[in-house]
Amino acid sequence: MSAADSTGRNNARPGTDSHPEPPSLVAARTVVRALIHAGVHQVILAPGSRSAPLVPALAAAERDGKLRVRVVLDERSAGFVALGCARAELLAGRRRPAAVVTTSGTAVANLHPAVAEADAAGVPLLLVTADRPHEAVGTGANQTTEQTRIFGAAARLTVDLPADITADLGQAGVRAVAGQVRRAVDAATGALTNDPGPAQLNLRFRPPLAPEPGAETPAGTGTAPGVAPPTQVGLPETSGGPAAPIAPVPAAPQRPGAAEQPRQNAGNGCREEHGVVVAGDAVDATGRYARALAEYLDWPLLAEPTSGARGGPQALTRYAELLNTRAGARLAAQVERVVVAGHPSLTRPIGALLGRDDLRIDVLTGTSRWTDVAGTAASVVPLMPAAHRNAPAGTAAPSAPADLADALDLGQGPHGWTARWHAAVAALPADPDPARADILSADAAVTAVWDAALRAPVGAAPLLVVGSSLTIRRLDRLAAPARGPAPAAIANRGLAGIDGTLATSLGAAITAGPVRVVVGDLTFLHDAMSLSRGSLEAEPDLQVIVIDDGGGAIFSTLEYPAVTPPADLARFFTTPQATDPAALAAALGLRVHRPPGLAALRALLDQPVHGLSLVHVRLAAEAGDNNST
Ligand SMILES: Cc1ncc(C[n+]2csc(CCOP(=O)(O)OP(=O)(O)O)c2C)c(N)n1
Structure with missing residues (x-):
């Protein structure tokens, strides 16, 4: 690794100058090396994306004969497999934990049965749980939950390593990571306490989660011959979902062109606005309100299939795909207002739209949870009076869209606004x-x-x-x-x-x-x-x-x-x-x-x-x- 510079920043990136290695990979490799150094030689890996930075280091370490990796689909099983490894070691007179690696979210919770057993029986168990960065917690970000308190009193120790620590602190960050891994292994083995059991290393990773194509890594796991050509790396974290190139979006929204004559609108005077309604997954009637609002305003409706809103003349197919095209980027650049309902989590283009700070985003919510992944929401509006929340399908109060439009001061879509979105979708291949x-x-x-x-x-x-x-x-x-x-x-x-x-x-x-x-x-x-x-x-x-x-x-x-x-x-x-x-x-x-x-x-x-x-x-x-x- 390169030596620390005078500021101590950004000096722990052993990629090339043109391809600095992402901090997530530096931290992951440091963790794997420290695990090996601390005597861990068996890793049970359950597949997932957030834990991806660990994969190159684990694969390389296995190829070098430094540890063994077993891939197990179900995290509940993976936890018990790791427990079984440690029990076999105990039989041989060694307190040696196996590490179980998971992605974020419910994957972590699935470890709990093995954790409870390891706690009660006093079996070393090391939980390496990949997590989202701190700023994503509580925002509705995809697959993000509170992971550090999840095992309660059963964990001998929980270490919560912040994202980008090696980029922020340089060599000091690398040393800190290694030291914390040693603490966790000591806690799991009960080296100081004589109380072996589960210990958790919660590793927060901020994208990029993979090296850039062509980058060399010290672990020798850069792009290998025969791998697919580059697609897309390094997208800012928005929501989950497959990566695809996002066409550049001009920063400033344009006003409607001359071809679009303002139209009178009974509900909101004559004001017009280029708005869209985004409807994510909803467990209540939120989606129906979102759809009614889009229809009332004549705005395009970008509705996930479990939003309850995927219907009517405003709803679009292939909208995320559209946003990745030039035509979609041009339409998106005109958007001035976004109303979000439910929990959108499926595509990065929608995440990117909701992360823009050049438009006004209002969130409608039927519960006390709402989605504001990028912290850009201007207002959060309780959608329904309690009495309406579980109204049967199709019985949404007809006055709701007008009330909502008034409350949020939403303008009608200009003439042809939704039609242009439909036409752009129709023009996709x-x-x-x-x-x-x-x-x-x-x-x-x-x-x-x-x-x-x-x-x-x-x-x-x-x-x-x-x-x-x-x-x-x-x-x-x-x-x-x-x-x-x-x-x-x-x-x-x-x-x-x-x-x-x-x-x-x-x-x-x-x-x-x-x-x-x-x-x-x-x-x-x-x-x-x-x-x-x-x-x-x-x-x-x-x-x-x-x-x-x-x-x-x-x-x-x-x-x-x-x-x-x-x-x-x-x-x-x-x-x-x-x-x-x-x-x-x-x-x-x-x-x-x-x-x-x-x-x-x-x-x-x-x-x-x-x-x-x-x-x-x-x-x-x-x-x-x-x-x-
Ligand atoms: C409990 C849990 N473990 C791991 C993951 C990470 N993960 C997300 S998608 C996926 C693969 C799903 O494969 P499959 O069900 O075959 O669907 P496909 O990708 O083929 O559509 C995994 C392992 C997760 N979301 N939840």
């Missing part, structure tokens, strides 16, 4: 490519699920539960807006975990009737045992649709393929599993369908959901087929 329209792709499968809900007679469609990762992002991109009320669709977007989706679906099914859940193969396998049924329990009306693309395809749409050797990408990120979902489902007592093509899938989806079944949509590896959001 055709998708699906007409030549592939009949092919059973992942996009086609999730679109078929949504279309079946749109086609069903009112009230007859099963409740839709949507899995995290690309499944919900595919729908966000492609789901056609409903003419009437949006299809009833829910997703666990609070922390966007891939855990518990099937159990959530079961709960919904035993409460509200037939449920259709659509998930990726890892999301399915993470929670497959939730489909196991007590032999005396009634069979739920639950249909599980697995989009099996051979692991976590989302990672191939992020920055990692450009900087990760293909074998490492597969092993540490995509993590294809050896399990056949269909065989597993059959063993669990589900009826299994394997539609041979798109037409067969569509036909199946038009049948009502009865009993417990699996629809296994087997795809050729599609990694990277959808790099647009």
Whole structure:
């Protein structure tokens, strides 16, 4: 590493001059070296994105024979695997913890059973939990929760390492990280206390989370021959979601052109404004209000599929993709006002829009939680009087949009404003490519699920539960807006975990009737045992649709393929599993369908959901087929 300069800043970046190594990677490598130095030689890694900076150092250390890595999909299992490693060491007379590495969010909470056991039994256990930077906590940022107090009294020690510490403090930061790792290992082994147990290293990483393509690293894990060409690295953290180049957005909003004549507006005098409504996931009627507001103001509506707002003439498909084009950037540059409802978390272009400080952003919220990831919200408005919060679908008070528009002093969209957004979406390259329209792709499968809900007679469609990762992002991109009320669709977007989706679906099914859940193969396998049924329990009306693309395809749409050797990408990120979902489902007592093509899938989806079944949509590896959001 380079020597400290006189200020001690930015001197711990061992990349090249043109490609300084991101602080996240410097800190991660320091942690891995310190772990090895402290005697840890077994790491259990559960795949995820926030923990990505650790991967190059772990892979290199394993190649150098300095430690062993085991990749385990389910963090609850990973915690117990690490516990088992430590117990075997204890049998051999050594107090030596294994480290379990997770991404942020519910992944961390899944360690708790093993932590509780390690605490009670006095078994060394080292929890290396990747986290978001401090400024993201409590803002609604994707996969962000309070991780440092999560294990309560069970943790012997929790070290919370701030993001960018090595960039801020130089060599002093590197030494501080190494020292804190040593403290954590000592706490786990009970070196000073004779009280071994769990200890947590909470590592906060600020993007970039991967090296720049072509950068050399001391661990020898720079871009290897044969890796994919660069896509996009180093985007500022906005929301989660696949990376895609964001077209430059001019800073100052332009006024409407001469072609757009101001239009009289009964509700707000004659004032006009270029506004958009962004509707994220919502657990209450917020989305319906957002839609009503967009329709009242004639503003474009950028509504996620589980917002409850994906319908009506204002709603757009492919809006995030549009924002990445020149045409979209031109439209975005004209935006003066944004009203946000619910919890948007799916795409970086929306995160970038909400991070702009040259427009006014107002947040509508039905609860005391709201999304303001970039701290740019000018106001936060309680959306509904308590009496209306759980109003049944379609019964939103008709006066609400006008009241809201008055309260927030919102102007009507200029004539043609929404139409121009629709036209710009229509001008995007055709998708699906007409030549592939009949092919059973992942996009086609999730679109078929949504279309079946749109086609069903009112009230007859099963409740839709949507899995995290690309499944919900595919729908966000492609789901056609409903003419009437949006299809009833829910997703666990609070922390966007891939855990518990099937159990959530079961709960919904035993409460509200037939449920259709659509998930990726890892999301399915993470929670497959939730489909196991007590032999005396009634069979739920639950249909599980697995989009099996051979692991976590989302990672191939992020920055990692450009900087990760293909074998490492597969092993540490995509993590294809050896399990056949269909065989597993059959063993669990589900009826299994394997539609041979798109037409067969569509036909199946038009049948009502009865009993417990699996629809296994087997795809050729599609990694990277959808790099647009
Ligand atoms: C509990 C939990 N662990 C890990 C993650 C990190 N993660 C996000 S997406 C993903 C892969 C999901 O794969 P799959 O369900 O097959 O969906 P695909 O990416 O193919 O759409 C992982 C591991 C998470 N969100 N939640």
